Amino acid sequence: MTALKIGTRGSALALWQARTVAALITKAGGHAEIVVIKTGGDRLQDAPLSEVGGKRLFVKEIEDALLTAEIDLAVHSAKDMSAVLPEGLAIAAVLPREDPRDALVLGNGTAVVDFNAALAHLGEMPAIATGSVRRIAQLAAVLPQATFAPIRGNVDTRLRKLDAGDYEALVLAAAGLRRLGLGARITAAIPVEVCMPAPGQGIVAIEIRADDPRARDAVASVNDADAAASLAAERAVVTALGGGCQLPLGAIAVHDRNGLTLHAVVSTLDGRLAIRRTASGPLHDPEGLGARLAHDLARSGAGEILNQLRIAD
Numbered sequence: 427m428t429a430l431k432i433g434t435r436g437s438a439l440a441l442w443q444a445r446t447v448a449a450l451i452t453k454a455g456g457h458a459e460i461v462v463i464k465t466g467g468d469r470l471q472d473a474p475l476s477e478v479g480g481k482r483l484f485v486k487e488i489e490d491a492l493l494t495a496e497i498d499l500a501v502h503s504a505k506d507m508s509a510v511l512p513e514g515l516a517i518a519a520v521l522p523r524e525d526p527r528d529a530l531v532l533g534n535g536t537a538v539v540d541f542n543a544a545l546a547h548l549g550e551m552p553a554i555a556t557g558s559v560r561r562i563a564q565l566a567a568v569l570p571q572a573t574f575a576p577i578r579g580n581v582d583t584r585l586r587k588l589d590a591g592d593y594e595a596l597v598l599a600a601a602g603l604r605r606l607g608l609g610a611r612i613t614a615a616i617p618v619e620v621c622m623p624a625p626g627q628g629i630v631a632i633e634i635r636a637d638d639p640r641a642r643d644a645v646a647s648v649n650d651a652d653a654a655a656s657l658a659a660e661r662a663v664v665t666a667l668g669g670g671c672q673l674p675l676g677a678i679a680v681h682d683r684n685g686l687t688l689h690a691v692v693s694t695l696d697g698r699l700a701i702r703r704t705a706s707g708p709l710h711d712p713e714g715l716g717a718r719l720a721h722d723l724a725r726s727g728a729g730e731i732l733n734q735l736r737i738a739d
Contacts, residue, residue, distance in 0.1 A: 662716025
């Protein structure tokens with residue numbers, strides 16, 4: 427049997443994700459090999475994402491290879507994917523969700539503490555490394571005198587800059603640190619009430635050509651239904667609000683006995699105004715839940731905030 431070709435970036439985290447998917451396909455009786463593809467995001471390491479095209483820079487070349495059948499599957503961090511996929515592509519499966527929260531990391535292995543203690547340790551005017559407008563907009567509300575500085579590069583590079591004293595703190599996705607075996611570097615997980623995660627954060631998505639039954643069948647047994655429902659609801663919020671890269675928008679869907687409870691927030695860039703809404707719905711219609719919550723956000727002022735940001739760009 428011909429091996430399925432899995433396209434991925436070459437970072438340590440991306441390779442962890444692709445190798446995990448390959449191992450699951452092999453366990454299910456299939457065969458897969460990994461193809462490393464260099465993306466625009468890998469080549470443009472010095473510029474802030476907001477200035478060079480946003481997070482889709484990390485998936486475009488991989489999706490192009492998928493469309494031209496150079497690869498059979500693409501493995502991504504779901505939070506890096508566009509709200510609307512290129513025509514002809516589909517998300518066929520997702521892995522179980524890791525911790526979706528953002529993580530506050532202080533220098534040189536500062537002992538793990540709760541979030542409030544970590545804030546006290548930082549002081550009043552810390553330099554915090556993150557290029558995410560979502561994180562900056564939400565954290566500015568609790569750290570109004572902080573300086574937020576863009577940072578790029580792989581996780582190890584960012585941690586080295588932190589430990590060298592370039593910044594007082596670094597904000598990263600907790601999921602990536604845990605998957606790389608670096609969970610001990612997390613000083614404090616940031617509560618979702620303080621900083622709501624990016625839609626899809628902590629979820630690994632497997633993308634295929636929509637008309638490729640072989641690839642779809644190969645990953646069917648890999649799919650985690652709970653994570654898939656959460657992702658569908660969260661992505662529906664972004665789609666209904668008009669999509670776009672690098673927006674101050676957070677969303678997370680939590681499973682409960684009644685189905686799904688979806689939380690979302692849209693903030694002004696300075697953090698002075700945050701519109702938060704919550705809605706619940708059945709598991710069988712996560713997209714409808716996301717669209718409904720997005721409508722509630724939009725009529726409450728979130729649409730105006732996002733439109734102003736798009737005009738400014």
